[in-house]
Amino acid sequence: MLARTIAAIPASAISSIFDQATALREGGRDLVDFSIGEPDFDTPAHICEAGAQAIADGITRYTSTDGTAALKDAIARKFLRDNGLKFSRAEIVVGAGAKPLLATAVQAVINPGEEAILTSPAWTSHLGMLQLAGARPVLLETNLEGNFKLTASALEAAITPATRLLILCSPSNPTGAVYSAEQLQALAEVLRRHPQVLVISDDLYEHIVFDGREFATLAAVAPDLSKRVLTVNGVSKAYAMTGWRIGFGGGPKWWTDGIRLIFSQNNGGPCSISQIAATAALDGPREFLADWRDIYRRRRDLAVAGINNIDGLRARAPEGAFYIMPDCGGLIGKCRPDGQIIESSTDLAAWFLDAGVVVVPGAGFSCDPYFRLSIALSEAEIKRGLQRMAAACDILK
Ligand SMILES: Cc1ncc(COP(=O)(O)O)c(C=O)c1O
Numbered sequence: 001m002l003a004r005t006i007a008a009i010p011a012s013a014i015s016s017i018f019d020q021a022t023a024l025r026e027g028g029r030d031l032v033d034f035s036i037g038e039p040d041f042d043t044p045a046h047i048c049e050a051g052a053q054a055i056a057d058g059i060t061r062y063t064s065t066d067g068t069a070a071l072k073d074a075i076a077r078k079f080l081r082d083n084g085l086k087f088s089r090a091e092i093v094v095g096a097g098a099k100p101l102l103a104t105a106v107q108a109v110i111n112p113g114e115e116a117i118l119t120s121p122a123w124t125s126h127l128g129m130l131q132l133a134g135a136r137p138v139l140l141e142t143n144l145e146g147n148f149k150l151t152a153s154a155l156e157a158a159i160t161p162a163t164r165l166l167i168l169c170s171p172s173n174p175t176g177a178v179y180s181a182e183q184l185q186a187l188a189e190v191l192r193r194h195p196q197v198l199v200i201s202d203d204l205y206e207h208i209v210f211d212g213r214e215f216a217t218l219a220a221v222a223p224d225l226s227k228r229v230l231t232v233n234g235v236s237k238a239y240a241m242t243g244w245r246i247g248f249g250g251g252p253k254w255w256t257d258g259i260r261l262i263f264s265q266n267n268g269g270p271c272s273i274s275q276i277a278a279t280a281a282l283d284g285p286r287e288f289l290a291d292w293r294d295i296y297r298r299r300r301d302l303a304v305a306g307i308n309n310i311d312g313l314r315a316r317a318p319e320g321a322f323y324i325m326p327d328c329g330g331l332i333g334k335c336r337p338d339g340q341i342i343e344s345s346t347d348l349a350a351w352f353l354d355a356g357v358v359v360v361p362g363a364g365f366s367c368d369p370y371f372r373l374s375i376a377l378s379e380a381e382i383k384r385g386l387q388r389m390a391a392a393c394d395i396l397k
Pocket residue numbers: 037096097098099100123169172173202204234235236242245246247
């Protein structure tokens with residue numbers, strides 16, 4: 001029998017829609033897949049070459065548990081150059097992707113029953129890793145009208161003596177919300193009054209911000225809080241390196257020491273070859289990041305316009321990341337030609353799947369009636385998917 005902690009946690013809605021879509025595709029169905037949360041670009045050649053060279057050079061052995069000194073130095077340079085954050089090697093940890101790093105960071109600080117605040121719509125795994133660590137997640141609802149942002153007053157009202165952690169994700173998966181320096185300052189004002197609250201800033205989508213926005217991160221905006229902020233980033237989304245599995249964090253040594261301790265028992269160091277490739281990514285040319293961002297922006301504009309042309313759907317242009325979170329409240333209660341009623345975004349996602357389009361229902365992000373589309377696919381695919389969605393919605397009564 002599985003442990004009680006595991007039994008209480010539902011399987012990820014993202015994985016379940018992904019599995020359904022994979023089964024259909026294997027059966028020969030043509031699907032437009034808006035569920036995938038990874039760049040459709042190839043890892044740039046200079047990064048792949050560094051990885052290949054690492055193999056040729058025989059760099060295929062264990063590394064130190066929390067990353068090589070060379071990669072940590074490249075990460076320190078990245079934090080200083082891009083974010084104005086200064087970290088020593090001991091204040092940096094590298095994991096096999098940001099996901100295990102985030103989970104370990106949570107595990108390192110949460111005592112059973114302590115509260116952890118996150119915004120909803122929430123990334124499935126932020127919620128899942130809190131539950132697995134024995135935290136009590138406190139979901140603060142945000143909405144389309146408020147640009148899916150957490151306000152200082154909502155944060156203040158949610159903090160109790162049991163609050164241990166706040167997870168901030170900007171640009172956000174799944175909503176695309178991007179917090180400006182001023183908005184982070186307002187949250188920092190609240191956090192100053194509650195010294196027991198630690199913060200994880202998940203900055204994975206740092207380089208994907210639109211319309212001239214400046215990316216900002218809490219530890220840089222409020223340096224006085226930096227001794228209780230862990231800033232997490234990685235190469236997956238920025239450099240199209242999802243399969244290489246390198247994520248990293250910078251924060252106070254007491255926290256990185258805790259993560260190191262857990263890594264030493266549970267994980268071991270990340271892949272030696274990927275660490276060389278990630279070093280090449282962080283230290284190498286970065287002009288292509290702006291080109292990719294412009295491509296995502298064009299896709300965003302195309303997708304948002306298309307969604308807003310469909311009766312019953314409403315979308316706001318996300319400020320960053322590569323996801324759109326349409327409100328589908330206008331379709332709830334509608335009837336399919338086979339008589340089934342659309343009662344939730346899960347029903348709508350099932351209906352879209354019948355029409356050959358994969359989206360992730362709001363249940364995957366603790367919110368309804370919304371669903372998530374990833375725009376990490378070509379404009380032609382986006383157009384094809386929108387046509388199918390429009391046709392599917394058209395025949396609902
Ligand atoms: C907000 C956010 N953080 C972290 C991750 C995990 O990234 P990695 O591929 O480095 O594990 C993801 C991946 O989807 C994400 O969306």
